[in-house]
Amino acid sequence: MKIRRSNRLVDITRYLLEHPHKLVSLKHFSENYGAAKSSISEDLSIVKKTMAEFGIGKVDTVPGASGGAFFAPRYSKANAERVIADLVELIADPSRLLPGGYVYLSDLLGRPEILREVGQLIATQYIDTDVDVIMTVETKGIPLAQSVAMYLNKPFVIVRNSSHITEGSTVSVNYVSGSSKRIKKMELSRRTLKQGANVVIIDDFLKGGGTMKGMQSLIKEFDAHLVGMNVFAEGQFDGERLVSGVTSLLKVTAGPDDSLTAQAGNFLTQVFTEEGNE
Amino acid sequence: MKIRRSNRLVDITRYLLEHPHKLVSLKHFSENYGAAKSSISEDLSIVKKTMAEFGIGKVDTVPGASGGAFFAPRYSKANAERVIADLVELIADPSRLLPGGYVYLSDLLGRPEILREVGQLIATQYIDTDVDVIMTVETKGIPLAQSVAMYLNKPFVIVRNSSHITEGSTVSVNYVSGSSKRIKKMELSRRTLKQGANVVIIDDFLKGGGTMKGMQSLIKEFDAHLVGMNVFAEGQFDGERLVSGVTSLLKVTAGPDDSLTAQAGNFLTQVFTEEGNE
Known part of the structure; x- marks a missing residue:
């Protein structure tokens, strides 16, 4: 030819x-x-x-x-608004409500067409930022982290909840689960994160911020730098969160009568106003 | 314009x-x-x-x-051979050897360029097969499963090792870990898999086949159909595996002196000879 x-x-x-x-x-x-x-x-x-x-x-x-x-x-603001409006509609379904104020999201984060759009959306936020690696914690944050990693073309690392033989030597930290106040342990394989690396943390859901704070501690242990934190959705949380500065695509609120309302998170204002993108 | x-x-x-x-x-x-x-x-x-x-x-x-x-x-045979030859070279590194005959793969399965190639490779195998959903078990199989799902444009579901509140109601099965002979439990959210669905199982590593067999039991519990099983790499296993018919991209063998050899798995012969692709 x-x-x-x-x-x-x-x-x-x-x-x-x-x-x-x-x-x-x-x-x-x-x-x-x-x-x-x-x-x-x-x-x-x-x-x-x-x-x-x-x-x-x-x-x-x-x-x-x-x-x-x-x-x-890079998604235009119009495309971003369309994606988030579609997600708001998908999420605002009372059957997604689980005990404890959690929301069922696994089906959405297992759908390729959603992961493609959401990955490109979050990648838009870091278009002019030096990112070396994406970090998430098992299990439900992985699909979103991988999708963002694909569009930023940077590796992603998975923090584990307990020791697994197939990870080799690890670094671990304790953290307080913001929701349940229990002390837990998370760890990361020693060879996955380089000193000085610029890290974006991705997770599916934000409540009290305990796992986010745990990942921040891990980043410090590795002498790496945090450059951003993103979640798919943030829920409501009574009291002060353990972290601030998290960008969310969606915000969900459970009502007292098992109702569930969803609205856009702070992504659009963070990305399209502060950074002056059109 | x-x-x-x-x-x-x-x-x-x-x-x-x-x-x-x-x-x-x-x-x-x-x-x-x-x-x-x-x-x-x-x-x-x-x-x-x-x-x-x-x-x-x-x-x-x-x-x-x-x-x-x-x-x-659809990768051509030439492209497939190149990808697998590259992977053989990346894997055959003795520092990847972990206790118990396991091999460290997490870095490779966190690299976008590898996931893109491997996802397209495995999707090639199912180009003429009716696939409804990709199934994997947490945690290390997820990146590969997601990548295959992206190229087949089908949802993927993640089997969990223990009960998690954010999954809602689940179906669980017991399975015998082929390597350690211990009885474990795995479960899948009830709403993720439809009756009659055609399922491809994806995992990172095959040893005794216990987790594969567990996922097969789950598929039966949901009245769904198994249409294929793929792993990134198969290790050596003394004795008879609990499953057969698994397609592997790579085959790794640990030597007695902590050496590690890698070679192509059965993917090329399965996909390009049996099915008559050029």
Whole structure:
């Protein structure tokens, strides 16, 4: 098959989507398709305009012989509002209410179309932040953490609740569960986190903030840096949370009569106002 | 921006990649881009040829006014061999060896570029199979299960080791850990699996097959059907495994002197010979 511009556009799009947050050289594309770098530059400018037009992501092109292209998923504010409005509708279902003010979310966080949208949404928040690794705690935070990691193209690490032989040597911390006030232990394999790494913590649900605070302690133990904390949903909590500065997509409130109301969390105002994105 | 063919090719590619294993109507694209269905058909034929040429996936186009396009990730045999050869090299590192014949894999299964490749690889096996849901058991099988689920565009469910309040009512089974011979309990939220669902089981590592067999029992409890079992790696096991018919990407063998050898598992022969894929 002779590789024309139309074929290149398809494969460049695929390649960039599979390698977000990574500078891909013009040389890579040029050699792959047997095309001049000037032609590839024109291809990239088409990809860039299209992605911007549809509110999907930004493509930065670095000019010159050593240049390349850098794709980062970025949802427009309009797309973000649509995703969050859809989620609010999905969540506000009284049958999701569980004892203790918890909310059943596992089905949503096991659905690919939701994970894709939510991953791109949270990745938008860190588009200009230096992130080295995503951290979560087993079990229900994993799908969301993985999805964000995929779109930021950074590894994710899973903090475990107890010692597992298949993790090798670990570092552990004690933490107080904010909801139940019990002292628990969490640990992370020694080889997973590098000193000085910039870490984003992801979890599914925020109540008292105890597990978030535990992960903060672990980050300190590894001499790493916390750069952000995100949850899918925050519930109501009587009293003061153990952490502040958590970004939530949704906020759910259980009523006294087993009702459940949902609304947008602080994501939209955090990401689209403070940081001045359009 | 006037939407030309070049822009359509970029956005159609993105859209199909984000909606694998789903029939997308010509109407959807036609309305989205304000283009005639005949133009969209031509676009799709370019996308189809390009994806086939680069060994990425197949695009089936359904002709006619009610037609559309169906994209399914499918790695060519050459791409599959390259991915598995790369993994063999990454795994065969004696520092990965843990007590009891286990192998440290968490770092690999937390790296987006590996999860993308392995997810597409395993999805290739089920390209012509009716799959409704992916099942795994916490914790280390989750990343792989999620990745396969993303490329098959089907939900995944996580079997838990013990009762968690945030799962609601559950169905549980006892199982014998093939390695340690201890009796354990695993459970799945009642609302996650429908009667008659076609299930693929995914896990990170296979030794005695006890957890696989436990998941098979759960599938029976839900009156669902098992259609396949995949693991990232199988280790050595003295004696007879509790399950057969598991497809592995890799096979690892620990030597008596703390050496570790890795080789391709049975994936390539299962998928590319038996099923007659090219």
